[in-house]
Amino acid sequence: MPEVLELIALSGSLRAGSYNTALLRALPELAPATLRFTLRTIAGIPVYNGDDEDAHGLPDAVVTLRTAIRQSDGLVIATPEYNNGVPGPLKNALDWCSRPPEPHGLDGVPTAILGASDGVIGTARSQHALRQTLVALNAPTFTLPQVLVGRAQTKVDAAGRLIDESTRSFMKGWLLEVERWMRRFPKSERLP
Numbered sequence: 001m002p003e004v005l006e007l008i009a010l011s012g013s014l015r016a017g018s019y020n021t022a023l024l025r026a027l028p029e030l031a032p033a034t035l036r037f038t039l040r041t042i043a044g045i046p047v048y049n050g051d052d053e054d055a056h057g058l059p060d061a062v063v064t065l066r067t068a069i070r071q072s073d074g075l076v077i078a079t080p081e082y083n084n085g086v087p088g089p090l091k092n093a094l095d096w097c098s099r100p101p102e103p104h105g106l107d108g109v110p111t112a113i114l115g116a117s118d119g120v121i122g123t124a125r126s127q128h129a130l131r132q133t134l135v136a137l138n139a140p141t142f143t144l145p146q147v148l149v150g151r152a153q154t155k156v157d158a159a160g161r162l163i164d165e166s167t168r169s170f171m172k173g174w175l176l177e178v179e180r181w182m183r184r185f186p187k188s189e190r191l192p
Contacts, residue, residue, distance in 0.1 A: 005073040012090030019116035019152035020078035026162040066105030081126035108190035114147035122148030
């Protein structure tokens with residue numbers, strides 16, 4: 001059996017009842033046994049300010065997140081879509097993680113994106129914008145298939161469980177492809 005990949009699962013939402021966090025909580029039960037997920041949060045990360053960085057260095061919440069990402073085998077980001085784009089708190093967290101020292105938090109880290117919204121097209125626009133940011137950060141990003149969960153309010157129950165069987169089935173296949181792709185980027189080749 002192949003070695004287990006340790007992946008960070010990061011939600012771009014701060015909401016307790018987030019559909020995107022629900023997608024991430026479903027990953028362990030949908031994934032093959034060779035993938036293990038640790039859910040991380042962007043809560044507590046202050047708004048980026050270069051003056052604060054110069055005076056105090058990286059905030060503890062940023063150091064914790066970027067260290068976890070660097071030490072992982074890969075990253076899975078679930079992004080909401082706010083006004084056709086990436087939510088500010090998620091973009092802010094990624095901006096902080098890109099700060100020195102080098103290598104920054106996402107440099108060379110294979111990343112997969114998924115997302116859910118209550119609209120009909122899922123998070124297509126925010127995922128596109130997030131890919132642009134990840135390219136700038138040299139984070140190889142999984143392309144196809146895409147997980148664009150639309151009308152998420154009909155697919156996640158009140159307890160935050162992903163209950164839609166067609167979405168669950170699709171995500172199982174997606175996770176197999178994500179694993180196959182992430183194995184092309186061994187952690188040993190990017191760690192200093």
